[in-house]
Amino acid sequence: MTPAVKSWLIIGSIMGLSSVILGAAGAHWLSEYISEDRVGTYETAVRFHMFMSVIILLCVLVFKNMNMKFSIVNPSLMFFLFGSLIFFGSLYLLSLTDVSLFGALAPIGGMMIVLGWVFFIYYIYSIKSNNL
Template sequence: MRVITSYWICVGATLAFLSVLFGAAGAHWLEALKDLDLKNTYETAVRFQMFHSLSLMIIGLIINLKLAPGKLLIFSPFCIFLGTIIFCGSLYIISLSSLKWFGAVAPVGAGFLLTGWLMLGFSILTDKMHEHTAE
């Protein structure tokens, strides 16, 4: 198994662990919180973090399957990781503090997430195109 594969699986597993921890803690800590919007914001962060944690582990496995993974495939998990940290982090901060201006940071994280997903999709698509032209 390649080092980069192990790395993304470990990063994804760590983020998934934290997602479960934050979800469980939030279920207890946010119980007293009266603002339903803040609870929903926190739960959205937990959900997005878990989805993207799992995706990082899967991308790590995909990289391992490729004999020569392209740059798009190699860099897509970096974007997804940064996007997860920035997007979910800003949602956690918004829901747990009075720093509501952090809402302006969330779209930056979303942009990284979207870029990472596009890079992954294009890497698979271009890989398939190269397979067909090689035949």
């Protein structure tokens, strides 16, 4: 296993772990501190947090399975990671602080996630047929 594969598997796993912890915290004790109208925002953050951790793990496995050489600075994975952190991070902060500026950051993270998908599609498209 290359250092890049190992690093990305650890990153995806840490994201998955933290999403479960934050989801449990939201379900068991944060509801006392979050306003009723922000509970849905928090749940959306947890849901996308978990989705993106699984997506990162699956993309790494696809790259590894296809014997694609990639570094720790893989554009699709970097856009997925930083886009996710901005997207669900801003939603977590919005739900906890009620500062509307954080809500304005979510679309930036969303666009970065879209770019991650564009790069992922490009990588898959560029694979020679005999490597599938």
